[in-house]
Amino acid sequence: MPELPEVETVRRGLAPVMEGARITRLELRRGDLRFPFPVDFSVRVDGQTIVSLGRRAKYLLIDLANGLTIIAHLGMSGSFRIEEGAAVDVPGDFHHPRSKDEKHDHVIFHLAAAGRALRVIYNDPRRFGFMELMARNDLDTYAAFRELGPEPTGNSLDADYLSRRFEGKSQPLKGALLDQKNIAGLGNIYVCEALWRSHLKPQRAAGTLVTADGKPKPELLALTTAIRDVIADAIAAGGSSLRDHIRTDGSLGYFQHSFSVYDREGTACSTPDCAGTVARIVQSGRSSFYCDRCQH
DNA sequence: CCTTGAACCTGGGCGC
DNA sequence: TGCGCCCAGGTTCAAG
CATH class of the missing domain: 1.10.8.50 (Helicase, Ruva Protein; domain 3)
Structure with missing residues (x-):
């Protein structure tokens, strides 16, 4: 789906729920999307508080309190949705998903926000999306960002x-x-x-x-x-x-x-x-x- | 350097 | 109902 306006819409939709929330558990339901997940992804993210959500081009940026940033690209078919409450029943029953679409729920952020439990779920049928994890201070060195042109928003493009x-x-x-x-x-x-x-x-x-x-x-x-x-x-x-x-x-x-x-x-x-x-x-x-x- | 085409992957729609 | 083909918001890498 996502070009810049769609990713920005995703960011604005997730920010009220994710900013300030704590990641109680990062659930990876397979080993990769387009690329393998970062080494020790869950370990480095579990328990962290989300400081803010940002965006660069078509990339969603999730800043964590420990100085790390999750870089998420939605590829062609990636989307996020929010569900209230803790995970419901049959955890990990990957081979018998409750709905056809559910088998493409690849990453689940289990969150605690203001005493409430909720989940932010990344779904991506074609798996052209990917997630990366790196120090906030090193983002400029991320290969895909190094040669990126200016944003077409505001006046930065002339x-x-x-x-x-x-x-x-x-x-x-x-x-x-x-x-x-x-x-x-x-x-x-x-x-x-x-x-x-x-x-x-x-x-x-x-x-x-x-x-x-x-x-x-x-x-x-x-x-x-x-x-x-x-x-x-x-x-x-x-x-x-x-x-x-x-x-x-x-x-x-x-x-x-x-x-x-x-x-x-x-x-x-x-x-x-x-x-x-x-x-x-x-x-x-x-x-x-x-x-x-x-x-x- | 420049440009094109294939590859990655799944699903929906259409013609037969 | 099923099969085969084409199409889809992106990026990357090989080849010409």
Whole structure:
């Protein structure tokens, strides 16, 4: 599911419950997700109080009182949900889950918060997600963070920066925007939506948005604004709920109702006065949705 | 260096 | 009902 707005929605959903809570037990129901769990994961986490929840790009950060941070990535299908009370019956009955979906509950944070017991459960059918554990002070050295581009939130992303990154590149905008080294947190949905908002087609070479003397063309200014806006709008809407993805409280985000092109092949383009139809093409194995009439 | 394609894994939807 | 195929929000690594 998760691009930046979805992970931020997860963070906001979990924070009220997890911040200040104590992890009474970390339950790992298998030995790995995409990667093996950290060595002595449970041992290093059990009994710790959660100080705060943060986020970097698509990574959720869980800061513990002992100075360690759990880094969690939700891959394609990861989600968290909160359940009240202590664990119910049949612990460890992995081979006879109560529901079909329950067999993909891979990590369970058993928490004590204000005298109440509750569980935060990580579910991930495809297991492209993973968890890492490292000292808070060493986070900058985490391989995936070292070369990460700026967040598309607030004002940390600007057109001058993008013109430096795009200058001379023949790579299509689609790929350039998905590259986390350029901008952190965009995925397939929001790249398609940002390109539509800025009337740029996904096949357009990134370098053509930069002038001969290395300055951003007006089109690149428009793209920068569109990226910031679409991410802000999606966060405000609680992210997008597609297929299996739901929020931590079981409710749905609603930005999917605001999609202009993503997953809308064959429908009318909603740009005012545009008579185009949304098309789907495949770039590097991923679907791109765009309007051939108003995106150039 | 740059770009593409396959791989990782499970499940849902569709055509037959 | 079942089978085979295609598709899915991400990242990484090999190969051209």
